[in-house]
Amino acid sequence: EVLLQQSGAELVRPGSSVKISCKASGYTFTDYYMHWVKQRPEQGLVWIGRINPANGNTVYAEKFKSKATLTADKSSNTAYMQLSSLTSEDTATYFCTRSRFAYWGQGTLVTVSS
Amino acid sequence: DVVLTQTPPTLSATIGQSVSISCRSSQSLLHSNGNTYLNWLLQRPGQPPQLLIYLVSRLESGVPNRFSGSGSGTDFTLKISGVEAEDLGVYYCVQSTHAPYTFGAGTKLELK
Numbered sequence: 001e002v003l004l005q006q007s008g009a010e011l012v013r014p015g016s017s018v019k020i021s022c023k024a025s026g027y028t029f030t031d032y033y034m035h036w037v038k039q040r041p042e043q044g045l046v047w048i049g050r051i052n053p054a055n056g057n058t059v060y061a062e063k064f065k066s067k068a069t070l071t072a073d074k075s076s077n078t079a080y081m082q083l084s085s086l087t088s089e090d091t092a093t094y095f096c097t098r099s100r101f102a103y104w105g106q107g108t109l110v111t112v113s114s
Numbered sequence: 115d116v117v118l119t120q121t122p123p124t125l126s127a128t129i130g131q132s133v134s135i136s137c138r139s140s141q142s143l144l145h146s147n148g149n150t151y152l153n154w155l156l157q158r159p160g161q162p163p164q165l166l167i168y169l170v171s172r173l174e175s176g177v178p179n180r181f182s183g184s185g186s187g188t189d190f191t192l193k194i195s196g197v198e199a200e201d202l203g204v205y206y207c208v209q210s211t212h213a214p215y216t217f218g219a220g221t222k223l224e225l226k
Binding site for chain 2: 035044045046047049050059060061062095097100101102104105106107
């Protein structure tokens with residue numbers, strides 16, 4: 001069974017950074033891209049970018065190029081997303097999702113507040 | 115970026131009614147490899163999205179066959195043949211032909 005297990009909710013200060021994890025199981029981690037998606041409260045889905053865990057190659061949406069950094073650790077089958085210079089606009093639930101959007105993590109709520 | 119326009123934004127239906135959702139793209143979603151990477155997702159309240167349809171019309175494993183997808187190029191449709199209570203939520207189309215990948219704004223399916 002394919003599972004994507006994300007790290008827990010985060011409460012962070014404006015201007016700081018946060019790193020979210022997504023641990024994959026039930027398939028060969030390096031065989032599929034991992035995507036990250038943002039959803040602000042009561043709003044739609046926004047694609048942040050994707051990483052190829054086999055070689056670390058990344059593609060980002062333009063608006064997230066200076067906000068998000070995607071990495072992957074093949075030894076632990078875990079994908080990561082670091083968000084920097086956080087503002088209230090970054091308060092959202094973030095999802096990891098495997099290629100084809102067939103499997104999703106449960107989401108990680110990041111709340112930016114002083 | 116590719117813009118996906120979903121209509122209607124809200125849909126009210128009775129149990130058993132058949133409904134359709136439209137997704138129109140600002141450019142063709144036909145990839146140079148011959149595939150059209152247009153998927154449909156359902157997000158129930160408090161849940162991550164669930165894949166229903168991929169490659170325009172292919173039913174994801176485990177998804178009831180009352181869901182069907184059709185279309186080509188820039189115009190796509192999701193049809194639910196006989197709405198059931200578990201179908202309520204927000205439906206999204208998403209394209210992965212052109213980076214950055216983009217989602218439609220969503221269609222909320224409610225009970226009438």
